[in-house]
Amino acid sequence: xxxxxxxxxxxxxxxxxxxxxxxxxxxxxxxxxxxxxxxxxxxxxxxxxxxxxxxxxxxxxxxxxxxxxxxxxxxxxxxxxxxxxxxxxxxxxxxxxxxxxxxxxxxxxxxxxxxxxxxxxxxxxxxxxxxxxxxxxxxxxxxxxxxxxxxxxxxxxxxxxxxxxxxxxxxxxxxxxxxxxxxxxxxxxxxxxxxxxxxxxxxxxxxxxxxxxxxxxxxxxxxxxxxxxxxxxxxxxxxxxxxxxxxxxxxxxxxxxxxxxxxxxxxxxxxxxxxxxxxxxxxxxxxxxxxxxxxxxxxxxxxxxxxxxxxxxxxxxxxxxxxxxxxxxxxxxxxxxxxxxxxxxxxxxxxxxxxxxxxxxxxxxxxxxxxxxxxxxxxxxxxxxxxxxxxxxxxxxxxxxxxxxxxxxxxxxxxxxxxxxxxxxxxxxxxxxxxxxxxxxxxxxxxxxxxxxxxxxxxxxxxxxxxxxxxxxxxxxxxxxxxxxxxxxxxxxxxxxxxxxxxxxxxxxxxxxxxxxx
Amino acid sequence: xxxxxxxxxxxxxxxxxxxxxxxxxxxxxxxxxxxxxxxxxxxxxxxxxxxxxxxxxxxxxxxxxxxxxxxxxxxxxxxxxxxxxxxxxxxxxxxxxxxxxxxxxxxxxxxxxxxxxxxxxxxxxxxxxxxxxxxxxxxxxxxxxxxxxxxxxxxxxxxxxxxxxxxxxxxxxxxxxxxxxxxxxxxxxxxxxxxxxxxxxxxxxxxxxxxxxxxxxxxxxxxxxxxxxxxxxxxxxxxxxxxxxxxxxxxxxxxxxxxxxxxxxxxxxxxxxxxxxxxxxxxxxxxxxxx
Numbered sequence: 001x002x003x004x005x006x007x008x009x010x011x012x013x014x015x016x017x018x019x020x021x022x023x024x025x026x027x028x029x030x031x032x033x034x035x036x037x038x039x040x041x042x043x044x045x046x047x048x049x050x051x052x053x054x055x056x057x058x059x060x061x062x063x064x065x066x067x068x069x070x071x072x073x074x075x076x077x078x079x080x081x082x083x084x085x086x087x088x089x090x091x092x093x094x095x096x097x098x099x100x101x102x103x104x105x106x107x108x109x110x111x112x113x114x115x116x117x118x119x120x121x122x123x124x125x126x127x128x129x130x131x132x133x134x135x136x137x138x139x140x141x142x143x144x145x146x147x148x149x150x151x152x153x154x155x156x157x158x159x160x161x162x163x164x165x166x167x168x169x170x171x172x173x174x175x176x177x178x179x180x181x182x183x184x185x186x187x188x189x190x191x192x193x194x195x196x197x198x199x200x201x202x203x204x205x206x207x208x209x210x211x212x213x214x215x216x217x218x219x220x221x222x223x224x225x226x227x228x229x230x231x232x233x234x235x236x237x238x239x240x241x242x243x244x245x246x247x248x249x250x251x252x253x254x255x256x257x258x259x260x261x262x263x264x265x266x267x268x269x270x271x272x273x274x275x276x277x278x279x280x281x282x283x284x285x286x287x288x289x290x291x292x293x294x295x296x297x298x299x300x301x302x303x304x305x306x307x308x309x310x311x312x313x314x315x316x317x318x319x320x321x322x323x324x325x326x327x328x329x330x331x332x333x334x335x336x337x338x339x340x341x342x343x344x345x346x347x348x349x350x351x352x353x354x355x356x357x358x359x360x361x362x363x364x365x366x367x368x369x370x371x372x373x374x375x376x377x378x379x380x381x382x383x384x385x386x387x388x389x390x391x392x393x394x395x396x397x398x399x400x401x402x403x404x405x406x407x408x409x410x411x412x413x414x415x416x417x418x419x420x421x422x423x424x425x426x427x428x429x430x431x432x433x434x435x436x437x438x439x440x441x442x443x444x445x446x447x448x449x450x451x452x453x454x455x456x457x458x459x460x461x462x463x464x465x466x467x468x469x470x471x472x473x474x475x476x477x478x479x480x481x482x483x484x485x486x487x488x489x490x491x492x493x494x495x496x497x498x499x500x501x502x503x504x505x506x507x508x509x510x511x512x513x514x515x516x517x518x
Numbered sequence: 519x520x521x522x523x524x525x526x527x528x529x530x531x532x533x534x535x536x537x538x539x540x541x542x543x544x545x546x547x548x549x550x551x552x553x554x555x556x557x558x559x560x561x562x563x564x565x566x567x568x569x570x571x572x573x574x575x576x577x578x579x580x581x582x583x584x585x586x587x588x589x590x591x592x593x594x595x596x597x598x599x600x601x602x603x604x605x606x607x608x609x610x611x612x613x614x615x616x617x618x619x620x621x622x623x624x625x626x627x628x629x630x631x632x633x634x635x636x637x638x639x640x641x642x643x644x645x646x647x648x649x650x651x652x653x654x655x656x657x658x659x660x661x662x663x664x665x666x667x668x669x670x671x672x673x674x675x676x677x678x679x680x681x682x683x684x685x686x687x688x689x690x691x692x693x694x695x696x697x698x699x700x701x702x703x704x705x706x707x708x709x710x711x712x713x714x715x716x717x718x719x720x721x722x723x724x725x726x727x728x729x730x731x732x733x734x735x736x737x738x739x740x741x742x743x744x745x746x747x748x749x750x751x752x753x754x755x756x757x758x759x760x761x762x763x764x765x766x767x768x769x770x771x772x773x774x775x776x777x778x779x780x781x782x783x784x785x786x787x788x789x790x791x792x793x794x795x796x797x798x799x800x801x802x803x804x805x806x807x808x809x
Contacts, residue, residue, distance in 0.1 A: 331701050332701075333700070354703050354704055354706070357700075357702060357703030358703055362702075365698060365701060369698035369701075371699075373756070374691060378690070381684075381687060382688065382699065382702055383703060385702075385704075433702070433703060
């Protein structure tokens with residue numbers, strides 16, 4: 001806690017570029033022994049990249065990392081672990097076929113190959129006691145539930161006797177009571193000789209454990225200071241909620257990307273399936289009690305949702321609330337474990353993804369998922385299924401009219417485009433199926449505000465032309481402006497639902513995103 | 519020091535033979551690109567093609583090269599149930615399960631061949647197989663030229679299929695990101711099944727050509743599998759013209775190796791080249807994924 005003493009870990013001018021994308025842009029960070037520091041920020045802010053560079057999994061493009069004065073920026077991960085940097089992974093990676101105790105032995109003997117069996121055992125028992133794993137010491141890691149796996153992850157990192165401990169999203173996928181247990185664990189392992197960094201979307205963990213925090217946004221350090229002040233800060237709220245404050249200060253984008261969409265929606269009829277004519281038609285999309293998850297992690301815990309033709313609904317929620325899992329469940333990428341899923345009255349639960357696409361559900365996927373080996377044109381044509389050449393050409397023309405830049409770049413490789421253009425390609429590709437409903441998953445993620453405006457104008461044009469939209473967003477303002485109805489996901493259920501104007505004014509919205517109200 | 523004619527003939531023979539190996543390797547390459555599966559039974563499928571050609575000739579009296587489309591379809595049809603009942607159910611169990619399954623299939627088929635056809639060395643006896651083709655001082659076997667022409671025609675046809683058709687687009691999309699392709703409506707399992715059949719057909723057609731040009735036995739497949747792997751690495755995964763070029767380069771170097779070190783050293787040259795590429799251009803595996 002002594003600010004005058006030299007920091008244990010000092011990060012200066014750290015930069016990571018992936019091609020043209022700057023994931024981390026000149027970040028400085030100082031950690032003293034005995035402190036716990038939180039690193040927060042929206043998806044794609046660069047948090048995992050930062051942790052990866054400190055842990056050694058990611059090589060920095062520039063900058064230095066010093067541990068106790070020694071420059072470790074170029075050491076491989078294994079040597080950093082021996083130098084005293086321990087880390088946990090977002091998704092626990094224990095050795096599944098070893099027992100809990102054996103998992104710890106691996107770490108112990110890699111640190112000190114000549115350690116005696118007696119001292120090793122007593123150190124191990126102490127660790128197991130500390131992390132609450134003593135009763136499962138002889139159980140194979142495969143049999144552990146998620147919370148215990150996370151405990152094992154922490155125990156294994158501690159077995160390396162680290163001086164710096166990096167905890168990456170240890171709260172993800174846990175329910176409230178488990179998060180309480182996790183907070184108790186973190187507080188128990190904190191020790192005067194260790195500096196801990198917590199990267200976390202579950203802000204309760206950060207609030208309870210970290211005296212100081214920093215906020216990353218677009219790879220840059222937005223603000224740093226005492227956690228309570230940080231979380232109350234308006235700028236931090238705007239990063240999470242996406243309020244328009246940043247728009248005025250944003251640099252202008254190249255003209256071709258920012259050009260407004262065509263006003264005349266005539267050609268859009270090529271891209272929007274005609275409405276069904278039946279008088280008493282079932283909802284286009286209907287979910288009842290849908291539960292889903294990945295292995296041990298329960299993500300969705302009973303979702304009810306109805307979407308009727310021509311509606312635009314928005315699904316909001318903090319990171320890790322289950323928004324993308326919901327989209328993937330609807331489109332058949334993962335199967336629900338319970339509940340019913342109906343598309344225009346047809347039972348669709350458990351059907352393969354290409355069948356659900358055939359029923360008229362298109363998904364503009366998070367992260368764009370552009371095929372790098374296909375040209376822009378071929379990326380679009382993949383989604384035009386079971387149509388003749390002339391129809392496919394008409395749809396291509398309609399997409400090009402919506403996003404003229406795609407026509408100019410038609411022959412280029414899909415991923416040679418800029419981020420904003422790739423997002424336009426992803427939107428256009430979803431429309432090529434002439435779907436009845438499109439799920440837009442985080443279309444504005446990681447883009448400059450002026451490009452976000454441009455994309456949302458396109459969505460508004462589609463809505464005006466009669467398209468049924470499901471918009472999944474972290475950027476609350478833009479989604480609220482477009483939607484007829486808003487649902488807010490919190491811990492895998494809809495915590496809040498209703499008219500966008502009511503939701504916008506609801507203090508619970510801010511609470512769900514930042515949790516300052518408790 | 520060998521004379522000009524011997525050297526030039528060896529070079530040309532190597533290039534022609536390499537074109538045929540390029541076709542065989544292309545089958546391995548597309549299955550690897552789309553299914554992420556190194557098909558360890560690829561060499562045995564080749565031997566199956568050779569036996570199919572041999573028995574087609576024995577039973578019908580027609581030349582197997584004229585019936586290549588029929589033989590290719592027949593061998594591709596055998597691949598469909600293998601995919602449907604062995605590989606597809608294992609798709610979610612990680613890559614090792616499919617790899618080991620195809621290794622087992624290779625062992626079973628090889629022993630089945632010994633059981634049914636005996637372990638004797640055979641060849642598809644055609645009069646033109648031994649005929650030389652001379653151009654000045656250069657002499658190459660006529661069957662090399664025929665085989666090369668057939669192989670290059672098929673490689674170009676497959677290139678056109680992958681680069682310019684709807685199925686090819688689905689194939690490339692499924693290779694790049696199967697989950698995203700499925701979400702866009704591509705039936706990825708169907709694409710994989712057809713790709714597996716196409717890859718098997720490449721091995722089968724290559725087997726008929728090899729069967730006419732050389733001798734074969736139930737255990738001949740291993741060497742062709744290894745050479746195909748080396749060619750895929752050389753040419754870059756998923757790069758169809760690169761696979762043809764890789765095959766011709768390997769064939770050329772093997773010929774030169776045989777010429778300078780003696781015929782027994784052909785395969786050593788190929789494998790040494792394979793290792794060198796792995797050391798100095800390992801990105802040849804993935805970076806050049808173009809087609």
